[in-house]
Each structure stands twice: as C-alpha cells, then as structure tokens.
Amino acid sequence: MPIPVIAIFDVGKTNKKLFLIDENYQIVYERSARFVETVDEDGEPCENLESLRSSVYDSLHQVSKMAEYEIKAINFSTYGASFVYLDENGEPLTPLYNYLKAYPEALKNEFYTKYGGEEQLSLQTASPVLGSLNSGLQFYRLKKERPELFAKIKYALHLPQYLSYLITGKAVADITSIGCHTHLWDFNKNQYHQWVIEEGLVAKFGTFTPADSSSACQFEGKSYQVGVGLHDSSAALIPYLANFSVPFVLLSTGTWCISLNPFNQDPLTAEELKQDCLCYMHFKGKAVKASRIFAGNEHDQQLKRIAEHYDRAAYLFKHLKFNPGLFLKLGTKVPENQFPQQEFSTTSAFGKRDLSLFKTAEEAYHQLIFDLVKQQVYSLRLILNPGVKRVFVDGGFGKNAIYMHLLAISIPDIEVYASSVSQATAIGTALSINDVWNDNPIPNDIIELKYYSFIQRTL
Missing domain, CATH: 3.30.420.40 (ATPase, nucleotide binding domain)
Structure with a gap:
C-alpha cells in the first residue's frame, strides 16, 4: 500500500526544497535545488522565475510517479515581500524583483507625503518603513515608473500564491503574505489600506482567501487538494x-x-x-x-x-x-x-x-x-x-x-x-x-x- 502524503514546496532565498510528509508528520522524502540568480532590467540580481516554475512542474511530475507514495495534497511556503505580475494569459510580465533593491528616494517621499506621512502609515499598516521590503511600495513603483506595463497586469500575486496558481490556475490573495510588512493592510480597519484602493491596486489582487483553505485540482490526470500558500x-x-x-x-x-x-x-x-x-x-x-x-x-x-x-x-x-x-x-x-x-x-x-x-x-x-x-x-x-x-x-x-x-x-x-x-x-x-x-x-x-x-x- 502506498503511504498517504502531502507534498510541500518550501522556497527560501537560497534553497528550494520539496518534502513529502506522512500522516504522522514525518518527512519521508526530500529533494533540494539551488538556482543561479538572474538579473532584472537594471542589472540587479534576482530570483530566476523560469527555473522556479520549471522546478515545481518537474519535481511534481517525478514524485507523482513514485509508487511508494500517494500524494493527497500540495501546499507552498516561500519568503515574503515579492510579487509576481501576470498578464491575462498567466505569463509573468517582469522579473521577480529582489526585495533588497534600493528604493528611489524621491518616489518614497512622494508616496508618504501623499498618504499621511511615514509614522501614520506605519502605524496603520503595522510595519516599519523598509523600502522595497514593503512589497506594496514595489507595486506602487511599478505603477508610477511603468504605467503601460501596469495596465497589462491582470494579477499581482505574492510568491506563495503564484506557486499555488501554477497548479490551480486560481489567483488568490492570502493574509499571511498581504499582512506582513507590506504597507498594504490596515490593521485597525482589518481591510486593504485606503491608499491601495485609491491607487487601483485592489483590482489586481486575487480573490481574498483564508490561508487554511484548499481547492480540488487536477495535475497530469491526478486529483489533489491544493493550498493557497503561506508566508x-x-x-x-x-x-x-x-x-x-x-x-x-x-x-x-x-x-x-x-x-x-x-x-x-x-x-x-x-x-x-x-x-x-x-x-x-x-x-x-x-x-x-x-x-x-x-x-x-x-x-x-x-x-x-x-x-x-x-x-x-x-x-x-x-x-x-x-x-x-x-x-x-x-x-x-x-x-x-x-x-x-x-x-x-x-x-x-x-x-x-x-x-x-x-x-x-x-x-x-x-x-x-x-x-x-x-x-x-x-x-x-x-x-x-x-x-x-x-x-x-x-x-x-x-x-x-x-x-x-x-x-x-x-x-x-x-x-x-x-x-x-x-x-x-x-x-x-x-x-x-x-x-x-x-x-x-x-x-x-x-x-x-x-x-x-x-x-x-x-x-
């Protein structure tokens, strides 16, 4: 009898891992990959999104063929503060920008002046001012510097939700990603911050979905329950x-x-x-x-x-x-x-x-x-x-x-x-x-x- 397991993709900045975990929470299989970084249009180092996408599909293809395991479900966790911007065909429009990338000082000042100042916005969104590490500011930058590209974006997904999207085809937003030092979430009102609504970003996010939910999906003819991914x-x-x-x-x-x-x-x-x-x-x-x-x-x-x-x-x-x-x-x-x-x-x-x-x-x-x-x-x-x-x-x-x-x-x-x-x-x-x-x-x-x-x- 094959062992029932869940497949977990755990994507760090350096190591990308796939685990199979049995019903007693023992790790019964593990594989690890490291990718060579690529660069964005400014020559800054960033994650190789194409390698990551291929790796998810190839790894799942291989483990689903292993006779000793029966994969019942799939879920994803990755580092935060990184958006994948998709066009209407689900193809990435930009590189996966590095959250350590320097943020333009003039744009930063313009943003905080427009929306109440650093202290007020930080208090409302429960996050220090962190430049590109506030993923909401990455999205704001893209809108201001490249409006024609912004117009082509159908979905902006945080990295865990992008990996889930690769299997489910469903664009979702998850509170563990949206709520973590992003400047996107108003912790007092428990909703997207007013600036996110005014700038028209909300329309580009996926359906807001509980982090402990999953949906039934097919991959290469087999059925799985697939989670929405977590920070x-x-x-x-x-x-x-x-x-x-x-x-x-x-x-x-x-x-x-x-x-x-x-x-x-x-x-x-x-x-x-x-x-x-x-x-x-x-x-x-x-x-x-x-x-x-x-x-x-x-x-x-x-x-x-x-x-x-x-x-x-x-x-x-x-x-x-x-x-x-x-x-x-x-x-x-x-x-x-x-x-x-x-x-x-x-x-x-x-x-x-x-x-x-x-x-x-x-x-x-x-x-x-x-x-x-x-x-x-x-x-x-x-x-x-x-x-x-x-x-x-x-x-x-x-x-x-x-x-x-x-x-x-x-x-x-x-x-x-x-x-x-x-x-x-x-x-x-x-x-x-x-x-x-x-x-x-x-x-x-x-x-x-x-x-x-x-x-x-x-x-």
Missing part, C-alpha cells in the same frame, strides 16, 4: 499553535532574532515601531506582534573580534559550557550603567567593551552572550503581555547552552525552552490544511523541547 515566517509558527494553547512567545534565532507573540493583538505604538517592532499575520488572520534585533549577525562579528584577540579558532566557542562562577565574576568587573537601554534596539553593549578587561577568551565570550541576552530581553519585553508563560527558542541560539542558561536567569518569571521542529516551515504549511488530507489527530510530539529549569537558573 514562511507565519508557517513556522503553526506547529507551536497546533501543540500549545498556553500563551507563549516564539523566539526565532538566526541572523535576525525575531520574537513572535501570537497572543498580543494590541495596536503598535509609534515608540514600538521606532524600535523595529512590526506585526505579522498568523494563518487564522490574527495579528502577531513581533520585535527583532540583528543579534545573530552581531554575534558572528564580535566572535571574530574575540577569536582574533585571543588567537583562538572561532569554531571552538561552539562547544563552550556555561560556567556559573565565571558569569558571577563578570558582574563585579563591568559597570552596567554606562550603556543606555534605548540603544539596545540596534546593538548590544559588547561592541564598546575593551577586550583587555577579560583574562580569557571564555570570559569574554560569556560577556558577549550576556550582553546579547540583555538586548534580547529588552526586545522581548517590547511585545510581552500579561499571561505569557513560556518562551520557545528555536534556531542557532537554542543550541547555545550559555545563551539558554543566561536567558532563563534573566526572565525568571517565564519558563524558557530550547525548541526544535525539523523543517518547521514545511511542517507548518502541511498543518495549515491538515483536515483535507489527514484523518489522524495531529501528533503532540512534533516539537522537541529542552527546559532550562529553576534549579539551573539559581546557579
């Missing part, structure tokens, strides 16, 4: 929402450390926006308050500085154990009041520290982690609200014992767990349409947890 940050939260009802914050750590609180729907304040807070949308259409710091990047830069100063290889620090005695000594060495709190939203205190204060590389590294944790706690507190009992830390810092111990010590009123979900984005994307392909209850062991307990906190 990857929202998808990664779904395994936690499926397994835990007690309010929690997910601290997703990598180059950026993003704190996601799906239990805080308070509107963003101007002060929070200044400190790089924003709102995501989770797949049931609720706001997820988030704060972020560039801490993974800072860790790597400062680790290089420590490694060079003490003539040690940087990789050796990965295996350092938490040393409570060393940590207690640090407090007597470095006065804390020299670093103002409000600077924490951009960097930690460590960059200003004199390394000759520390006897050993181990001591300096403990101080680096402690400074990053203090910055992290400051960032966390921006989005914490009463009732949050747990913080789950996934990604790189979740595997760093020193970081985890110091975080547990720093927030003694909240339970701290290192958590890991193998391929969280793909698993979350499968869970979003669980009911249409899986008759089994959702397993409660999808997430691996390691608790940093009170005994450990008390040193």
Whole structure:
C-alpha cells in the first residue's frame, strides 16, 4: 500500500526544497535545488522565475510517479515581500524583483507625503518603513515608473500564491503574505489600506482567501487538494499553535532574532515601531506582534573580534559550557550603567567593551552572550503581555547552552525552552490544511523541547 502524503514546496532565498510528509508528520522524502540568480532590467540580481516554475512542474511530475507514495495534497511556503505580475494569459510580465533593491528616494517621499506621512502609515499598516521590503511600495513603483506595463497586469500575486496558481490556475490573495510588512493592510480597519484602493491596486489582487483553505485540482490526470500558500515566517509558527494553547512567545534565532507573540493583538505604538517592532499575520488572520534585533549577525562579528584577540579558532566557542562562577565574576568587573537601554534596539553593549578587561577568551565570550541576552530581553519585553508563560527558542541560539542558561536567569518569571521542529516551515504549511488530507489527530510530539529549569537558573 502506498503511504498517504502531502507534498510541500518550501522556497527560501537560497534553497528550494520539496518534502513529502506522512500522516504522522514525518518527512519521508526530500529533494533540494539551488538556482543561479538572474538579473532584472537594471542589472540587479534576482530570483530566476523560469527555473522556479520549471522546478515545481518537474519535481511534481517525478514524485507523482513514485509508487511508494500517494500524494493527497500540495501546499507552498516561500519568503515574503515579492510579487509576481501576470498578464491575462498567466505569463509573468517582469522579473521577480529582489526585495533588497534600493528604493528611489524621491518616489518614497512622494508616496508618504501623499498618504499621511511615514509614522501614520506605519502605524496603520503595522510595519516599519523598509523600502522595497514593503512589497506594496514595489507595486506602487511599478505603477508610477511603468504605467503601460501596469495596465497589462491582470494579477499581482505574492510568491506563495503564484506557486499555488501554477497548479490551480486560481489567483488568490492570502493574509499571511498581504499582512506582513507590506504597507498594504490596515490593521485597525482589518481591510486593504485606503491608499491601495485609491491607487487601483485592489483590482489586481486575487480573490481574498483564508490561508487554511484548499481547492480540488487536477495535475497530469491526478486529483489533489491544493493550498493557497503561506508566508514562511507565519508557517513556522503553526506547529507551536497546533501543540500549545498556553500563551507563549516564539523566539526565532538566526541572523535576525525575531520574537513572535501570537497572543498580543494590541495596536503598535509609534515608540514600538521606532524600535523595529512590526506585526505579522498568523494563518487564522490574527495579528502577531513581533520585535527583532540583528543579534545573530552581531554575534558572528564580535566572535571574530574575540577569536582574533585571543588567537583562538572561532569554531571552538561552539562547544563552550556555561560556567556559573565565571558569569558571577563578570558582574563585579563591568559597570552596567554606562550603556543606555534605548540603544539596545540596534546593538548590544559588547561592541564598546575593551577586550583587555577579560583574562580569557571564555570570559569574554560569556560577556558577549550576556550582553546579547540583555538586548534580547529588552526586545522581548517590547511585545510581552500579561499571561505569557513560556518562551520557545528555536534556531542557532537554542543550541547555545550559555545563551539558554543566561536567558532563563534573566526572565525568571517565564519558563524558557530550547525548541526544535525539523523543517518547521514545511511542517507548518502541511498543518495549515491538515483536515483535507489527514484523518489522524495531529501528533503532540512534533516539537522537541529542552527546559532550562529553576534549579539551573539559581546557579
């Protein structure tokens, strides 16, 4: 008997993956591809859309022929902030522009002057001013700079919905993409922002469709339930929402450390926006308050500085154990009041520290982690609200014992767990349409947890 599975396309900036996931949420098959980037009309690097499209069709063609699996459903998750502009035949009219592309200053000023100013628009759309990373501004730019091309656009689809469109032929809009730092969604009114309506963009979006819905489709003579696709940050939260009802914050750590609180729907304040807070949308259409710091990047830069100063290889620090005695000594060495709190939203205190204060590389590294944790706690507190009992830390810092111990010590009123979900984005994307392909209850062991307990906190 073939194993019933769901096929998930998980498209990152670097790796494009296809997973087959069985009814117990075990990954039973995986394939990965990397494409050479192409360039847009300005010579800027961008995703090769044609390679991506071919890859979706070729991969699906191959796995659908595998006798050991029966594919019941298909869904997609991709990075956000990227539109595909389609003509009336469903063909892309432009390259898939890179969201890191510089935004013209004059056009930016014109836009914000016309629609109420940066602060007001940011508050209404729950997003900092991010240039091309606000995908709504990409679309506005296209309309203003290339009106003849704009007239040819039948649909503007965010990337996850474009991949779904390749199979279903249905143009849809999804709240996890529309609601995430796009400037398109008015969080106070819970609808498209007025500027989107006035500029005539709404007519180019697909039918607004719930993120947990699917439709029956045929591909090469076989029937599947096909989801509408999800923004990857929202998808990664779904395994936690499926397994835990007690309010929690997910601290997703990598180059950026993003704190996601799906239990805080308070509107963003101007002060929070200044400190790089924003709102995501989770797949049931609720706001997820988030704060972020560039801490993974800072860790790597400062680790290089420590490694060079003490003539040690940087990789050796990965295996350092938490040393409570060393940590207690640090407090007597470095006065804390020299670093103002409000600077924490951009960097930690460590960059200003004199390394000759520390006897050993181990001591300096403990101080680096402690400074990053203090910055992290400051960032966390921006989005914490009463009732949050747990913080789950996934990604790189979740595997760093020193970081985890110091975080547990720093927030003694909240339970701290290192958590890991193998391929969280793909698993979350499968869970979003669980009911249409899986008759089994959702397993409660999808997430691996390691608790940093009170005994450990008390040193």
